[in-house]
Amino acid sequence: MTQRGPILLIDTATTRAVVALGTAEGALIEQRRWTAGYRHGEELLARTGALLGDRHVTLSDLGAIAVGTGPGAFTGLRVGIATAKGLAHALGLQIVGIATGLALLDAARAADPAASGLVLVAPAGPNDRVLLRLGEAARIVPGGADLGLAADERLVAVDLAGRAPQEAVSLGEAAVDGLAAAMLRIGAARLAAGDTDDLATLVPEYVTLPRGIRMPLPDEGVEMSGSEPGPAAGGARP
């Protein structure tokens, strides 16, 4: 097996953006985190460049790109995935899209190995929340509505300070702290198994759309046209 270079990880699904370097085996080398709010795009490349520079890693040393696909804030996901795609394209690297929600559950379990029945909750828009259980599709719970937890389930609340019980918020913070390490573990395992994503078709996980709007099928409704050498109707005339 050829020696693969380090993995560059980007996750912008939460309000805490993270860029990290990991070994090909998935061990965290170093991470940079910052509160991006909803302006992830302004700092992502500069932070990535600084991380690489400080570790004396050049872009051409990188072995693969891993990126969080959410669910999470639309703005962050667009920035993160567009950037990851640009890097993978420019460097000719494989890309792995990792569900941020599942990685957060993984990180929460790593932070508290005794915990069981973990359920992730995160904001979806200003009022609603998204709820994720292992083995189930993420679903939206309208603001104010009960989350419907079973007695033995424990909540991991991300980006919900003041809107969820303190214990759940603390576990959520621990999950966010361990997110990069969890994603690198997952990403390295998938790369080793050859389970990478198609650079073209990789898109974020969306669980919320405006009411009445259906999520289109992957390639529905888009037509690609090349540069047809049509006549320029109405060129300059005297």
Place this chain on the structure above:
Amino acid sequence: MSGPLLLAVESSCDETGIALVEDGRRIHANVVASQVALHAPSGGIVPEVAARAHLRWIVPVLDEALATAGVTMRDVDGVAVTYGPGLAGSLLVGINFAKTLAWAHRKPLVPVNHLEGHLYAGWLLDPGEAEHDAPPFPLVALVVSGGHTFLVEMRDHLDYRYLGGTVDDAAGEAFDKVGRLLGLGYPGGPAISREATRATAYDRVFPRAWLRDTYDVSFSGLKTAARRIVTQARADEGLPADGREGDLAAATVAELAWGFQDSVVDVLTTKTIRAAEEVGARGIVLGGGVAANGALRARISGEAEARGLALVIPRPGLCTDNGAMIGAAGARRFAAGVRAGLELDARPSLPLARPAATSS
């Protein structure tokens, strides 16, 4: 021609466009992934769906553009990208993709105003097209689309003086709304244009809002009038007013489409020609999706010819959003030393103004 070769990225609305343009004029590739059919069922653009489709199509569009032009990123001198105005989520995809390409390939990044792109489509030459004169300064440009309707004077490159524009809806929005009233679906522009050519009677006159002594235009009154006229036409044909049951006779739809379109074309043409005369322009440039409208093209071209004004209207595929127009405007900014840093972010309400060069 042997000027810089720019890779240009456009994603401000519902078209993902990437082009390779040489020296701001010659198109080497201009690939567009259009989402028009994607948004048709909802009768308008759904921003979340649009941004996701940009992410889905941006890599194939880039690959196709590079392959069509027969170049690699090594041959590219700079990366130009639309950073506003437009839908924030859509803009972010193109901006961050373009920024990353520029960074990883060590190319200068040139921020481009989308509206400027529509103006500069008039400079483009298709692959193999014979070279012709560039639009002459001073000129007056009319940009008219689903999102924008305005008149601007250009005395030189990148030098804009706003003359006037819509005080309410963009012309393209009015076309969409009236298209819906007439049961023609979305988008309304091409459908109304097609129906209007079938008209055989021309006595359905729609009002014109002249907003005298200004170059401003208004379409909200026309829209209200259209609703009243369509309701009356339905009553005349014994149909319920709300349009849920029963269709107007095909001939009526054609006459109404013609009447509405004639009002829009009349106002836009009159204001544009008056502006050209009053500022002493030598030429007129049209841009934006509505500039693909056949009636507008014919009317304005007749009026311009009668006055000896040079007229440039890009072919329809260059009037709608595309990467090549961003490459054309980007080349002027590139030459003027305008550069963006890695912090470039979306500016959804970016106004049209002379860009400032950076020293980097």
